[in-house]
Amino acid sequence: MATQNGSCSEDPGKRQAILEQAIRTFAELGFRGADMQMIADRAGVGKGTVYRYFHSKEDLFWATTFEVVVRLEKRVFKAMVGVEGACAKIRAAGIAYAEFFESNPQCLEVFVQDRAEFRGTAPESHREYHRQLFQKFETVLQQGIEAGELRPVDAYQTVYGFASILYGTVVIGCHLASLPAMRMAEHNVDIFLRGIRSDVSLDAETSRLMENRKQ
Amino acid sequence: MATQNGSCSEDPGKRQAILEQAIRTFAELGFRGADMQMIADRAGVGKGTVYRYFHSKEDLFWATTFEVVVRLEKRVFKAMVGVEGACAKIRAAGIAYAEFFESNPQCLEVFVQDRAEFRGTAPESHREYHRQLFQKFETVLQQGIEAGELRPVDAYQTVYGFASILYGTVVIGCHLASLPAMRMAEHNVDIFLRGIRSDVSLDAETSRLMENRKQ
Amino acid sequence: MATQNGSCSEDPGKRQAILEQAIRTFAELGFRGADMQMIADRAGVGKGTVYRYFHSKEDLFWATTFEVVVRLEKRVFKAMVGVEGACAKIRAAGIAYAEFFESNPQCLEVFVQDRAEFRGTAPESHREYHRQLFQKFETVLQQGIEAGELRPVDAYQTVYGFASILYGTVVIGCHLASLPAMRMAEHNVDIFLRGIRSDVSLDAETSRLMENRKQ
Amino acid sequence: MATQNGSCSEDPGKRQAILEQAIRTFAELGFRGADMQMIADRAGVGKGTVYRYFHSKEDLFWATTFEVVVRLEKRVFKAMVGVEGACAKIRAAGIAYAEFFESNPQCLEVFVQDRAEFRGTAPESHREYHRQLFQKFETVLQQGIEAGELRPVDAYQTVYGFASILYGTVVIGCHLASLPAMRMAEHNVDIFLRGIRSDVSLDAETSRLMENRKQ
């Protein structure tokens, strides 16, 4: 993988510094707008060094997006630790997702650049990583369904539906609505959860309405 | 507005040809990657002509995004004509949205480029246009709520929630899931609708599950 | 000559308007910087019309410099009318020269552009015109010499010396010294005249100094 | 100053080569007409290198004019070394000035371009340099006046008068007269000196004329 250099003589601190400034710079200027010289300067290393650690601008960008995904994943899974129940887990994950991008807007821009510049051309390693990530969520959903907490939705599709909502929310939803990402995310996740929950009686109003219908 | 030139001596056909090739080229290469010369060549006009009709690359891009939004809007509103009920309208809109981008993938890329390159810096004219668009949907939601069809959700936020889902679905959801945009969209819109509907008994499975609980 | 179009159907007023705006524009932007479109717009005619009256940008520039020289000449010779004596005539000419450029700074810039862009490549017609101009001054000098008013200097060289002083004064002298062209010109012309006059006793101070030496 | 780069890693030889070709190219084609690619090619370096040493075309031009002024100054002051007397010094300076431009016609064109393209907008550093140059001459004049060699002229104005004559002579005078710059300069400087000298008896002819008058 381009993001892992087998060479024995690399300084992880230097690598991290470059990556950090790459995130910052790609976020600020976009992939095409970012200048390798600027990244090198900001990281306090020579331009040649950047090329030693990351073979090309494109490779550096992939390493950058990978770094962002890894950080995001850590945050999201950390938020799910100790949380019981599929809905609660999903909610926690959604909130963490929004929280992460709200406090790391540069990571969001890297995400956007990734999609804009390279559509679906990410390295296979990234795609594999993604698949594993989504599989974990699929498992959560599946368990929720088996436990009767969730309707028997198509877990595979629904995971990507959840991803769509989160992505759309942080990328454009909160901007268009001029609302904080967190607030938009809570709103949207709640709608999503209500949409897949088997038990909706917890919602007082809806319950009341349904009771009325029964009468 | 950059997209509307008052000069009487412009050839609308030529303008349209340039715009068409601009969509194609921006979609293929991105804003930064697109070459004005290539757009001119593809449109069969001189480079100077492109600059006559659109003052700069940026202006041409704005005209392009505006064109895409207008086309999208037409398609979506056409799909809602004659449809009764808030849910049905929203569903029709969502399906049309996905359908539009599925059959016009270049328009989708323009959308993505817009967000990637210019975050929230669209010309005020565009922003105003957006506001009006969303207001129409807000009205649909509001009427659905008043009619008792929808739960009393916050119409403003929910409209942007809907937009988030649709955007996320066509931009990444269907790609990540390797599923057609239409299928993903139907799935996601249904979850969204269930999430805001007051009456959920129409869903056979859920009804059954709930009935079981009541017993 | 490029500046005189034999075609029977030309509107002198339109020609003059174009010329006027050409002076203004070449003065402001320089030969290379001036835009034929701007000249046309300022003159209130179509660009094609400019090309009808003046075959090319270069031709228009030559017509412009010619116009400036003609105006300058008129002013200078008008100032010499009725003035008696070579020194007085020369002085009047010098003052008028500076006055002209001080009140027509655009004409000065055209002069400078002429030299900068085309060195000595002016059309033969211009050069002939110049020669005649200088010949008139040579005659004045010659007469002054014959009348004993001036030292028997080389009239030919001295005429060009006078031209050098005036040109240098208005083009850089007054700017470098941050003084009005008129004031600089008076100063310089006086030194020049003293330099060529046979009778210097009119200068009180010098006379006194000389008297002292004699004692 | 644009002409002095503090960076330690510049090759003075390369810098000089670029500057040399810049003088040549600006002289031949003018500021606007000169092509950075041509300058790079002539200097035998890549275009990027030209931009490394001189940030922009304008900066390169300023460095060029500065170089010319420095060379001119060296030549002029060298010519004045060991020369006694204000008149003799001024004469030596004037001759050297003309000689310099006669043997370096490209430097003259750079001078002309400077005035044509940038009127009085030279960087402050250049202007300061100019001021010091002229101050030195002012001192020479002042000393000549105090020594009784020169009439009590306004030294400030007269310095700029001298500059005007020299500039006018080399820029247009010698061209119009079709005479070598040196010859024109000698002629003009002599007239100028006679114009400011207190003692004019050294001039045989004038002395004779004056003697005749006295009788």
Add this chain to the structure above:
DNA sequence: AATGAATGAGTCTTCATTCAT
């Protein structure tokens, strides 16, 4: 005769990448 839309050659400038030190 007058117009101005169309053209495309021409130019400055940037920046990813290389490689000698």
Add this chain to the structure above:
DNA sequence: AATGAATGAAGACTCATTCAT
């Protein structure tokens, strides 16, 4: 291993000139 000087391909934009109307 680290550096950053050097390179030159690439691209946005301008403007003199033409020519159909």
